[in-house]
Amino acid sequence: MTAHDPSLARPNAPTTTYRYDEYDATFVRERVAEFREQVRRRLEGALTEDEFRPFRLMNGLYLQLHAYMLRVAIPYGTLTARQMRRLADIADKYDRGYGHFTTRQNLQYNWPKLVDTPDILESLAEVEMHAIQTSGNCIRNVTADHFSGVAPDEIEDPRATAEFLRQWSSAHPEFSFLPRKFKIAVTGAEHDRAAIMVHDVGLRIVKNDAGEIGYQVVVGGGLGRTPFVGKIIRDYVSRADLLAYLEAIMRVYNRFGRRDNKYKARIKILVHEKGIDEVRAAVEAEFAAMNRSVFSFDPDEFERIAAFFTPPPYESLPAESAKLRTQRVAHPAFGNFVDVNVSPHRVPGYAIVTVSLKPIGGIPGDATSQQMRVLADASERFGFGELRVSHEQNIILPHVKQEDLFDLWKLLDGAHLATANAGLVSDIISCPGLDYCSLATARSIPVAQAISKRFSDLSRQRRIGKLGIKISGCINACGHHHVGAIGILGLEKKGQESYQITLGGDPTFSASIGEILGPGVSAEQVPDVIEHIVDFYLAERLEGEAFIETWRRIGHARFKDVLRREGEDGADI
Amino acid sequence: MPALKHPQILLASDLSDGEVVFLGAEGWERRHARARVAHDKDEAAALESFGKAEIAKNRVVDVYLADVEVGADGVPTPLHYREKMRLKGPSVRPDLGKQAKGAAHDRP
Numbered sequence: 072m073t074a075h076d077p078s079l080a081r082p083n084a085p086t087t088t089y090r091y092d093e094y095d096a097t098f099v100r101e102r103v104a105e106f107r108e109q110v111r112r113r114l115e116g117a118l119t120e121d122e123f124r125p126f127r128l129m130n131g132l133y134l135q136l137h138a139y140m141l142r143v144a145i146p147y148g149t150l151t152a153r154q155m156r157r158l159a160d161i162a163d164k165y166d167r168g169y170g171h172f173t174t175r176q177n178l179q180y181n182w183p184k185l186v187d188t189p190d191i192l193e194s195l196a197e198v199e200m201h202a203i204q205t206s207g208n209c210i211r212n213v214t215a216d217h218f219s220g221v222a223p224d225e226i227e228d229p230r231a232t233a234e235f236l237r238q239w240s241s242a243h244p245e246f247s248f249l250p251r252k253f254k255i256a257v258t259g260a261e262h263d264r265a266a267i268m269v270h271d272v273g274l275r276i277v278k279n280d281a282g283e284i285g286y287q288v289v290v291g292g293g294l295g296r297t298p299f300v301g302k303i304i305r306d307y308v309s310r311a312d313l314l315a316y317l318e319a320i321m322r323v324y325n326r327f328g329r330r331d332n333k334y335k336a337r338i339k340i341l342v343h344e345k346g347i348d349e350v351r352a353a354v355e356a357e358f359a360a361m362n363r364s365v366f367s368f369d370p371d372e373f374e375r376i377a378a379f380f381t382p383p384p385y386e387s388l389p390a391e392s393a394k395l396r397t398q399r400v401a402h403p404a405f406g407n408f409v410d411v412n413v414s415p416h417r418v419p420g421y422a423i424v425t426v427s428l429k430p431i432g433g434i435p436g437d438a439t440s441q442q443m444r445v446l447a448d449a450s451e452r453f454g455f456g457e458l459r460v461s462h463e464q465n466i467i468l469p470h471v472k473q474e475d476l477f478d479l480w481k482l483l484d485g486a487h488l489a490t491a492n493a494g495l496v497s498d499i500i501s502c503p504g505l506d507y508c509s510l511a512t513a514r515s516i517p518v519a520q521a522i523s524k525r526f527s528d529l530s531r532q533r534r535i536g537k538l539g540i541k542i543s544g545c546i547n548a549c550g551h552h553h554v555g556a557i558g559i560l561g562l563e564k565k566g567q568e569s570y571q572i573t574l575g576g577d578p579t580f581s582a583s584i585g586e587i588l589g590p591g592v593s594a595e596q597v598p599d600v601i602e603h604i605v606d607f608y609l610a611e612r613l614e615g616e617a618f619i620e621t622w623r624r625i626g627h628a629r630f631k632d633v634l635r636r637e638g639e640d641g642a643d644i
Numbered sequence: 645m646p647a648l649k650h651p652q653i654l655l656a657s658d659l660s661d662g663e664v665v666f667l668g669a670e671g672w673e674r675r676h677a678r679a680r681v682a683h684d685k686d687e688a689a690a691l692e693s694f695g696k697a698e699i700a701k702n703r704v705v706d707v708y709l710a711d712v713e714v715g716a717d718g719v720p721t722p723l724h725y726r727e728k729m730r731l732k733g734p735s736v737r738p739d740l741g742k743q744a745k746g747a748a749h750d751r752p
Contacts, residue, residue, distance in 0.1 A: 114660065116701070119702070120699065120705045134657055136730055137662070137664060137740075137741050137742075167740055181734075184662070185661065186660055506736050506737070514735060516734075517735060566723075566724065
């Protein structure tokens with residue numbers, strides 16, 4: 072059964088994103104009205120901060136170092152042009168003219184006033200957006216591969232599954248007060264771009280021997296204070312059983328997850344302490360014993376949702392554009408952009424464009440309201456009005472005709488959005504760190520900026536090749552430093568900011584947690600250390616070998632040795 | 645009076661807009677230069693006690709004492725880099741926060 076109106080499903084409609092029906096719209100509208108009342112009572116003193124905090128957190132509102140911060144959900148990273156424009160309008164009207172795209176495909180405003188937040192949420196609701204469950208001990212915004220629906224290596228677009236799970240988990244009464252937050256990521260591709268191995272639950276869409284679509288379920292991954300790579304709890308769960316199986320996992324976690332210590336309350340600790348076999352047995356027992364009819368899969372409802380993610384009306388085009396070939400040669404800067412920021416598309420004649428929010432020396436993930444509007448315009452002119460946010464803090468235009476790439480590049484370049492560094496050493500993931508975050512122990516953005524400036528020569532970056540640097544300003548690891556090929560963690564040491572460097576992290580299916588290189592260094596030393604690491608890698612790598620492959624082949628000790636020797640030689644590392 | 649290792653001031657966040665405020669002689673101030681400085685434990689306890697009462701009155705949240713050093717001009721400067729950051733605003737955006745209003749370098 073579904074509460075939604077199936078007659079509103081629009082198979083073959085040109086939209087490529089989920090659209091609210093009256094049920095969804097009413098739910099979000101009522102939630103805004105409820106929060107408006109809670110804010111009113113708080114400002115009048117009828118609610119204490121202790122009483123109000125859970126309400127504001129469940130609506131994405133934090134109190135940070137300098138002001139409140141509102142975290143807006145961008146479900147599975149998908150945005151329409153209209154929504155992007157609204158985000159820009161809110162940034163101008165209620166904030167300071169910019170927003171920060173995060174590693175969980177959300178957007179954060181850093182300066183909202185408490186009194187304005189109900190109006191902001193109402194403005195978001197008008198364009199089918201909200202901030203529900205972007206914080207708190209609940210199931211958070213479900214994330215997905217940012218190349219969903221367009222990647223050549225995809226078995227199935229994961230966004231229908233992600234939206235299905237969003238509806239299941241939104242305001243779920245049993246899972247609104249979990250031991251800790253709970254994060255789910257979904258991918259439908261052969262290459263993991265959604266980091267599913269380091270989520271509380273990771274779902275990988277697979278086919279069984281009979282060719283039926285189902286899910287490999289990974290559980291107990293996570294970063295933060297105690298990082299773990301997730302473990303496969305089931306190789307195959309049919310789509311019909313997905314909700315019931317996830318319910319069983321959540322129930323086991325809700326029942327056995329620790330609540331005595333918040334640092335040991337995530338499901339990864341349960342999996343680590345009990346072992347995956349014992350957790351699996353408990354989940355299977357719950358799955359077998361539960362009344363599954365309550366969670367029985369409604370194929371009509373899934374199809375209703377999936378219909379929103381049907382491909383846009385692509386044109387029939389040659390696989391490769393002759394026009395593009397000529398333009399790449401005629402305009403070398405454009406050619407570099409295509410080489411680095413453009414990825415193959417599953418439809419002939421089309422391309423996926425990564426718009427880097429990492430200009431050299433810029434703040435990773437930040438976009439001005441003017442840039443947001445340019446991105447909205449670009450998506451309408453060149454890509455069916457759809458955008459994606461990647462967990463790497465970039466924006467994706469998923470449906471661009473190859474022959475339009477040059478015009479798109481010119482438009483982006485005019486807005487300082489054409490940095491050709493996607494996946495390169497200056498495409499750094501960074502949390503806001505101590506420049507904004509009340510939990511941070513050190514700044515992360517200035518470190519990212521310094522590294523970016525050190526490697527400002529884009530031709531040098533291309534010679535280095537793909538190399539992920541990830542920076543967190545505290546042990547909570549919002550900057551995913553544990554899974555950076557080079558990870559940087561900002562800590563406090565004797566009253567000073569100190570940076571611990573790790574090597575060998577990997578966020579993909581071959582996931583691994585980085586290993587510590589040595590004692591912490593100062594912010595000023597970080598670019599030198601990174602440069603030494605990169606130079607050593609370049610000297611040691613074999614033809615076509617990525618950093619992580621070289622590191623795995625020659626071993627961590629070799630990198631440690633070279634850094635130690637550099638320190639002895641006077642580099643003071 | 646029991647001595648403090650360092651003088652202290654009381655910081656909080658304003659309930660309505662979240663901006664950092666400092667307890668001054670006549671109530672909450674947006675400029676740290678006007679913060680009242682506690683020089684011993686009794687004075688610090690008095691600041692803290694006032695702060696807790698202000699939480700109860702729903703004017704501020706997240707109230708705490710921070711160690712400072714007091715300059716020759718009488719202006720207190722926090723010792724820890726976290727509170728130094730709160731006095732100014734994001735180091736990567738000097739156009740935002742208190743520093744943009746000139747408040748970070750104010751004199752009383």
